[in-house]
Amino acid sequence: MSHVRWLSARSSRLLSSVALRSKGCGILSDSIKTCGIRTMASKVLTLENLNPNIIKLQYAVRGPLVIRAAEIEKELEKGAQKPFKRVIKANIGDAHAMGQSPITFIREVLACVALPELIKTGNFPEDVKKRATELLNGMGGRSAGAYTMSHGVEYIRRQVAAYIERRDGFESRWQDVCLSGGASNAIKNVLQLFCNQVDGKPSGVLIPIPQYPLYSASLAEYGLGQIGYYLDEGQGWALQTEELERALKEAASTHAVRAIVVINPGNPTGQVLTRENIEEIIKFAHKHKLFIFADEVYQDNVYDEGSKFYSFKKVLREMGGAYSSNVELASFMSVSKGYMGECGLRGGWMELVNVGEGVQAQLYKAISAMLCPTSLGQAAVSCVAAPPMEGDPSYKQWLQEKTAVLRSLKERAHMIAKTFNSMEGFTCNPVQGAMYAFPRFELPPKAIEAAKQAKQPPDVFYAFKLLEETGICIVPGSGFGQRDGTYHFRTTILPQPALLQEMLNIFQNFHKKFTQQYK
């Protein structure tokens, strides 16, 4: 298994560190004889007494394979001879790292907020200067160096609420919008609220399989039960109510299942849920009293002609009645994805719907100890929630840049699914949205046997081979979860078109060779 490899690498480092450090401890007279042991025993914090949830926590997107990829990059830098010239990081949805250019409007506003004298001296469009000025007016001492409120600058929270209203056609209260340092922070803050026993049973959370491993990692970290429901690969990764019922029923004896996570558009699966499917999920959540985590960070990333993004909030409001007034929902959004891809800025938000005010006050209290999300990340949120409008000086360029990014992503989404589907033993659902393909592939029995020998799951074995032989870094399906006996991997669609084509060619050759080798 992948973490066996990881553990053993770690253990050997640990042992060498013990050997190294024991050199210094002979100074204590009573420790001379048993120096190595004393030193090991004398560590306050060891793998044995560490928080066990941290040991369990796995985050495959930056796991052992990615660590190895970074090592290979360093080896290449030092001139090592490899069958390839560079590592292609298709493991993480990191658009700028793969050559996507930033949206000019966002960066101009950020520069002016960071260095306000640029508003006067710089050569920037009026709407940029206006936005920067308004953002600064919302900050203490008119400086991005001041703490903001823990839930964010009010001016920006109001912009987000207005964005949600435009998107959904329903009221959004700015007080229910909470800015965050990327979506991950907000997701964790809300998940943490569920750490409790209910009716003598630990809380559990329904998450999709395959899922984005922030969820499995956070559930492990918080000691919450992970209740997996399988997405239906044969139906384009749709959610089936029967499967949700099955998962819930099976967990009922051991867990108080209190929430359901839905990722739409899907990560790693790339599907865009139909409105009907969302309705079914809301009915299911209402029936079983589940809090909905709607991970909607890819809401701008819809490529499929027949698909459309519907927010859970919109569908819930349209359903009306008890659904609209009772079903508790947190919807998450980020500036890291979409057309802007500003991962490094750490900006995001959540909207809380139907959450009890007392609970909301507790959540806001809990985040207050962390002071605030980054002010410049919040400024980026402002630019995403309230982009230039028609007639604004920056509008034309903004629209051009946005359209170009989304058009190109759409082409790549199409190209990648088409290529994988053309490969023997591969099937790949269309990439309707998000930034990933999650193809399924077959492995010959001899490869499975070789993986067993190498003490790795077959998909991890395959991914390591791919990395070592081609420099392509993808994430094996087991990092996200998959049905037993099936093999997948996640690759981003983010390499620029020429590089993506090259990557897919290399991939095809590798797969042919691999299949040949283990035939």
Add this chain to the structure above:
Amino acid sequence: MSHVRWLSARSSRLLSSVALRSKGCGILSDSIKTCGIRTMASKVLTLENLNPNIIKLQYAVRGPLVIRAAEIEKELEKGAQKPFKRVIKANIGDAHAMGQSPITFIREVLACVALPELIKTGNFPEDVKKRATELLNGMGGRSAGAYTMSHGVEYIRRQVAAYIERRDGFESRWQDVCLSGGASNAIKNVLQLFCNQVDGKPSGVLIPIPQYPLYSASLAEYGLGQIGYYLDEGQGWALQTEELERALKEAASTHAVRAIVVINPGNPTGQVLTRENIEEIIKFAHKHKLFIFADEVYQDNVYDEGSKFYSFKKVLREMGGAYSSNVELASFMSVSKGYMGECGLRGGWMELVNVGEGVQAQLYKAISAMLCPTSLGQAAVSCVAAPPMEGDPSYKQWLQEKTAVLRSLKERAHMIAKTFNSMEGFTCNPVQGAMYAFPRFELPPKAIEAAKQAKQPPDVFYAFKLLEETGICIVPGSGFGQRDGTYHFRTTILPQPALLQEMLNIFQNFHKKFTQQYK
């Protein structure tokens, strides 16, 4: 008690929210009769089934008093008549919000990193352009929009290690430096490692009383035992070994005490520990196998002529032998304090010393699920760790700005302690460092009685009166911890000199009036 007030405000909001929401639920036929109750019962997440640690968590620096201060500000904006014209926020160490100007070098670098074309087109000094270029070279796709490694950009980690080496005169490994979104994040990440039972007892952590409430809040959040040791007010808030021994001994039957937190320079207490005192603490930690959390975010804020900042790392290395090679230490630093005061940028770092490599790998793995600290916050860290050097084009201005801030803070530190000491019933230790005074004051028995009637601790009662009558917002001592029967508050020294003088005058008048009233 303060949280009684808070709870009741919360409860009433909760009740009104239930009343509000019950309107919508008549649509479900089976719920018409018991609509209100059903709605309340139908919330998935309630104050009753919420994570109880979140309920316990308190963070006074942004607590009920500060929430009330924000309300008062809104009231003033709307034209409400008050005995004062503005709220003076002396509750939080937020330098820019109180009028301190940013350091030009930092902001110029940030602007260039955010908008790289400024490197070519902008009129910036060569060292600014060089730094921005080097930072961009360390980022994926040469963009601040790319994720960085979870422990930060290697180039910046190396700069931090070099900073630590210059400061201490001892080697610092860049691999042991981990960048973070402000110090708070890093502190929480390391604290969380201790969540475990050892020898059948829950882990406990020694923290100073008074303490910075991030610690009490995080211990509550993680369910870790809070073991308070009292700082010696009569000895300038020094740490006494006997007191540490007492605290440890008393906790031994209920907790496995595994770590000690030391804040130096002190928050809220403003003391700077002597080298001797630090040695004693390290000996104590070694003797009892305690991991040291050295909160050293105020390392640049030393005002007292006779005081000097010594890092725990330096003292530990100088002590040599088993201390140097065995005592586990995490030292925390932030760009929010010092002379730069860049709170909103969320930049910080920690250095891990003598931490087992396996444990360190687990820590780095745990933070990887949160992707990375903000890239622009990291850029600010770069500017702080590697500021302009003599001969660099930005050096003169940088030094001027830095010196001016620190000189002014020094004057204010002196002014504030002197003023409080001149007030009847007040004693205030010198503000040797950090950004706060923590004066002790006496309250007449009638005031204590009035507080009892108001169901507030006496210092909270006093602080609310002060806020409502003068607009001055400070944090009562009970938010940090204090010996029973003593009353303190924390005020920052951050209002600009004229405002600080005005604040102190208002304060004196208020206190006279208050004492008169309750004589």
